[in-house]
Amino acid sequence: MSNLPGIVITGASGRMGQMLIKTVMASDKCTLVGAVEREGHDWVGRDVGEAMGGAALGVLVTDDALEAFSHAQAVIDFTAPEATLAFSALAAQAHCVHVIGTTGMSDTQIAKLEPAGRHTTIIRAGNMSLGVNLLTKLTKMVAQALDDEYDIEVVEAHHNRKVDAPSGTALMLGEAAAEGRGVKLDDVRESGRDGITGARKQGDIGFSAIRGGDIVGEHDVMFISGEDRVILRHVATDRSLFAKGAVKAALWGQGKKPGEYDMMDVLGL
Numbered sequence: 001m002s003n004l005p006g007i008v009i010t011g012a013s014g015r016m017g018q019m020l021i022k023t024v025m026a027s028d029k030c031t032l033v034g035a036v037e038r039e040g041h042d043w044v045g046r047d048v049g050e051a052m053g054g055a056a057l058g059v060l061v062t063d064d065a066l067e068a069f070s071h072a073q074a075v076i077d078f079t080a081p082e083a084t085l086a087f088s089a090l091a092a093q094a095h096c097v098h099v100i101g102t103t104g105m106s107d108t109q110i111a112k113l114e115p116a117g118r119h120t121t122i123i124r125a126g127n128m129s130l131g132v133n134l135l136t137k138l139t140k141m142v143a144q145a146l147d148d149e150y151d152i153e154v155v156e157a158h159h160n161r162k163v164d165a166p167s168g169t170a171l172m173l174g175e176a177a178a179e180g181r182g183v184k185l186d187d188v189r190e191s192g193r194d195g196i197t198g199a200r201k202q203g204d205i206g207f208s209a210i211r212g213g214d215i216v217g218e219h220d221v222m223f224i225s226g227e228d229r230v231i232l233r234h235v236a237t238d239r240s241l242f243a244k245g246a247v248k249a250a251l252w253g254q255g256k257k258p259g260e261y262d263m264m265d266v267l268g269l
């Protein structure tokens with residue numbers, strides 16, 4: 001038995017699930033103790049390493065999340081909103097740190113995490129990378145410094161399998177811009193222009209989403225005036241970036257007081 005924190009990965013067969021399994025296996029600070037997939041998935045019952053096309057890892061994929069969580073110190077969860085809500089209750093029951101990378105959660109779904117946060121440590125972020133979290137800080141600073149003569153537009157690009165828009169990262173950046181301006185994002189958000197939209201409203205924060213091929217994740221925050229443009233950009237070129245951030249969060253969460261945290265807390269930004 002290892003003394004290292006044991007990690008369970010949910011959504012084990014997913015793009016991020018597989019990257020997270022490789023990242024945990026490569027780490028000397030934690031150990032893989034479980035892999036969860038949804039009921040009926042053809043990986044359930046198989047060794048997760050073999051299911052990924054490699055050597056056996058001695059961890060069978062299960063659809064019994066609570067049983068898996070009961071052997072773990074942390075759950076890293078990049079799945080889908082309803083699944084993440086269900087996992088939050090189970091992680092609280094098992095007293096596991098719950099690292100949530102899932103995006104596309106509604107405000108109502110996010111509010112439903114609160115009871116679990118009273119019993120365990122939840123770390124949730126639309127983007128687990130240092131680069132994007134730094135960009136979020138910079139976005140707030142620039143939005144504070146420039147008045148609304150500058151139109152703010154957030155443009156994001158992702159692979160063709162992504163199911164939510166705007167991306168979680170784009171919304172994080174939009175929130176930061178709104179905070180910098182001293183307004184509420186919900187009051188100024190303009191997503192999905194199409195048809196006769198009318199002229200742009202001064203003070204709005206616009207969002208546009210590109211979907212294509214294998215783009216890992218690209219975000220621009222543009223501040224556009226009649227005379228110049230300030231453009232802040234982050235380009236992710238490999239999903240390991242997000243997985244390493246999530247593992248860092250799982251380790252940071254060990255021994256922390258129950259509550260809801262984000263990557264800014266983990267990174268000390």
Ligand SMILES: NC(=O)C1=CN([C@@H]2O[C@H](COP(=O)(O)OP(=O)(O)OC[C@H]3O[C@@H](n4cnc5c(N)ncnc54)[C@H](O)[C@@H]3O)[C@@H](O)[C@H]2O)C=CC1
Binds near residue numbers: 126129
């Ligand atoms: N916060 C961050 O840094 C990042 C967040 N993401 C987010 O992570 C999520 C997953 O992204 P991908 O891996 O690309 O998607 P994916 O579609 O490849 O994987 C999702 C996985 O979750 C599984 N799943 C769904 N419901 C489940 C349930 N009830 N129980 C167990 N497993 C279940 C699916 O079977 C699938 O294997 C998305 O919301 C995405 O936006 C992705 C990359 C970085």
Ligand SMILES: O=C(O)C1=N[C@H](C(=O)O)C[C@H](O)C1
Binds near residue numbers: 168169170
């Ligand atoms: O679905 C993805 O792939 C990604 N999702 C996150 C988001 O919605 O911002 C983070 C990253 O950009 C990749």
